[in-house]
Amino acid sequence: MRPFQKKFSFLVITFLLTFLLLGGCNPQATETKSSTPPPPPSGSSPSPTDASLPTQLGSLVQLVSKTEFVAAGSNAYVPPSSAEQEKFRTSLKELLADRVPQAMAGLTDIGLDLVQFTDTGKSSFYLIREKADKNRGWGITAINLKGSKLVIEAPHTLFDTKTEVEAAAFFLSLSAKALLIAGTHRCANTESSPCSGTTGVCGSDEPHRITDAAHSMVQLFHAAHEVFLDSDSSLVAISLHGFASGDGDPHAFISNGTNKEFSADDIANRLTAALKAQTGMTIAAVSCNDGNKDARLCGTLNVQGRYANGSPDACHTSVPSTTGRFLHIEQSLDLRRTEGSPNQENLIKALKMVFGIKD
Ligand SMILES: [Zn+2]
Numbered sequence: 001m002r003p004f005q006k007k008f009s010f011l012v013i014t015f016l017l018t019f020l021l022l023g024g025c026n027p028q029a030t031e032t033k034s035s036t037p038p039p040p041p042s043g044s045s046p047s048p049t050d051a052s053l054p055t056q057l058g059s060l061v062q063l064v065s066k067t068e069f070v071a072a073g074s075n076a077y078v079p080p081s082s083a084e085q086e087k088f089r090t091s092l093k094e095l096l097a098d099r100v101p102q103a104m105a106g107l108t109d110i111g112l113d114l115v116q117f118t119d120t121g122k123s124s125f126y127l128i129r130e131k132a133d134k135n136r137g138w139g140i141t142a143i144n145l146k147g148s149k150l151v152i153e154a155p156h157t158l159f160d161t162k163t164e165v166e167a168a169a170f171f172l173s174l175s176a177k178a179l180l181i182a183g184t185h186r187c188a189n190t191e192s193s194p195c196s197g198t199t200g201v202c203g204s205d206e207p208h209r210i211t212d213a214a215h216s217m218v219q220l221f222h223a224a225h226e227v228f229l230d231s232d233s234s235l236v237a238i239s240l241h242g243f244a245s246g247d248g249d250p251h252a253f254i255s256n257g258t259n260k261e262f263s264a265d266d267i268a269n270r271l272t273a274a275l276k277a278q279t280g281m282t283i284a285a286v287s288c289n290d291g292n293k294d295a296r297l298c299g300t301l302n303v304q305g306r307y308a309n310g311s312p313d314a315c316h317t318s319v320p321s322t323t324g325r326f327l328h329i330e331q332s333l334d335l336r337r338t339e340g341s342p343n344q345e346n347l348i349k350a351l352k353m354v355f356g357i358k359d
Contacts, residue, residue: 053100056115056127060142063117064168067129069157070137070184070211072202077189077211078136079218084110088220092227095126095143112138122172123147130183137211138220139183147177148357151228151237153304155213155221158185159201160242162336166344167240173348174357177235178228182213182221193218195315197301214239214302217315225304229325236267236355237308238327243297245332248283251275251343253330255288255298256322257305262289267324267354274350279343289322299328 070076080088091106095114103126104114111134117127125144130136139157152174154160154167164181171179187202188211195215198205208215213222229235243253252275256268263269272287288298299305306314308326335343351357 053104054113054115056117058117058120060117060119060127060168060172061165064140064181065165067140067164068135069139069164069182070135070188072158072185072187074185075189076135076137077184079210080110080136080138080220085218085220085223088112089223089227092141092143092224093231096145096227096231098145100126111136117142119172123175135183137182137184137188139213140179140181141220141224142171142179144171144175144177148175148355149232149234149236150174150176150351150355150357151178151180151225151235152176153180153221153225153237153239155180155182155239155302155304156186156241157182157213159187160240160336161333163240163242163331166336169344170238170240170348170351174351174355177232178224180221180224180228182219184211184213184219186212186214193315195301195303196317208301214241214299214304217303222303222307226307229308233325236325236327237304238329238351239299239302239304240336241297241299241328241330242333242336243330245334249332250283250286251279251332251335252285252347253288253295253297254285255295255300255305255328255330256324257299257302257309257326257328258318258320258322259288259295259298259300260320260322261291262322264290266290266322267327270354271327271329271350274353275347278346278350278353284346288328297330299330302326302328 087106087110091103094103107114111131112128113131115127118124125142128141130138152167152171154163157164191210192207193210193216198207210216213219254268254272266289268289269287272285275285286292286295288295300318303314305326309319309322311317311319
């Protein structure tokens with residue numbers, strides 16, 4: 001090779017290497033980097049120790065809709081051990097205290113990834129999910145340290161169609177503090193949960209399955225719910241569900257986790273009134289807590305609801321009282337659609353009204 005050819009080849013190789021390192025010609029909608037210090041979650045002060053925290057830019061709704069959750073009948077859910085659950089709890093507490101290196105070390109130990117996710121044009125927050133080579137059904141958790149007082153929960157991934165995607169959209173729209181999405185279809189594993197109640201949703205009438213995050217204590221979903229609610233007594237969990245609506249059904253049955261009657265100030269009654277006002281339709285919603293005899297699907301066996309309402313044994317015991325820290329929303333499919341559904345917009349506006357969240 002002549003000197004000129006040599007020099008030319010060197011230049012071509014250098015150019016190609018630079019091009020590849022910069023990400024090629026077609027950057028993905030979602031990208032992960034670990035080399036540059038990330039921006040802090042919206043509103044929080046920058047921490048010099050965050051330098052090793054990977055950052056990711058993209059659409060959270062798209063990420064959730066593309067996530068492969070553990071499917072019905074697969075028996076592929078792997079329950080975390082007590083030690084893994086404990087490490088998860090400790091790591092979440094570290095993250096809530098903005099001690100990122102400690103949180104990341106704990107999460108890495110149990111096969112979870114922590115990134116600082118920036119939703120395109122919206123907020124920035126911490127996102128936890130399983131490492132790419134694992135799918136044990138451990139779900140998705142997000143924390144926005146400067147978020148509002150809401151914890152958005154979708155325990156019935158895949159089964160309550162679209163609720164996992166809806167939860168991601170609500171986390172963003174309501175600038176919520178936290179997001180919990182269960183990693184399994186409720187009928188994924190055959191093993192029964194010891195928690196009280198039976199259901200026919202997986203075939204014949206039987207106890208709830210361990211993969212049913214709303215009726216099982218062995219999911220990281222419930223562990224996170226406890227950590228969040230214990231961390232700040234002003235936090236309120238919103239559990240999103242879906243039902244197959246028939247003629248004459250409302251768009252939503254709304255409950256505070258009990259089926260007892262309370263005053264108009266009750267959280268479920270306030271949201272019911274706000275949704276009716278927002279839609280201009282008196283049949284938009286039925287409250288489980290204003291004495292309405294048509295109320296059903298009130299979530300009284302939901303372990304997150306029982307915990308939030310102060311049950312001494314959330315797995316087995318419902319309580320007749322409410323702390324106002326839990327909202328259970330059963331929705332028609334129409335309300336759950338996320339692509340510019342006017343009904344869903346009305347629900348978001350009603351929630352903002354009840355919780356004083358500004359646009
Ligand atoms: Zn449900």
